[in-house]
Amino acid sequence: MSEIVVKQIRSLIGQSEANRKVVKGLGLRRIGHTKAHKDNNCIRGMINKVKHLITYELKG
Numbered sequence: 281m282s283e284i285v286v287k288q289i290r291s292l293i294g295q296s297e298a299n300r301k302v303v304k305g306l307g308l309r310r311i312g313h314t315k316a317h318k319d320n321n322c323i324r325g326m327i328n329k330v331k332h333l334i335t336y337e338l339k340g
Contacts, residue, residue: 286337306323
């Protein structure tokens, strides 16, 4: 199964509580922090919610 690597690129200051919880749920803690997840619909939905705060790429 492939992986998705997500990286936080923007601050959570001024963001809604829902966006903060999604970013925390992705395991990101600060700007520049990177985390790898299995590629599934749940993770893709979370990424879609906060795509303006993160970058992501598919691995293998």
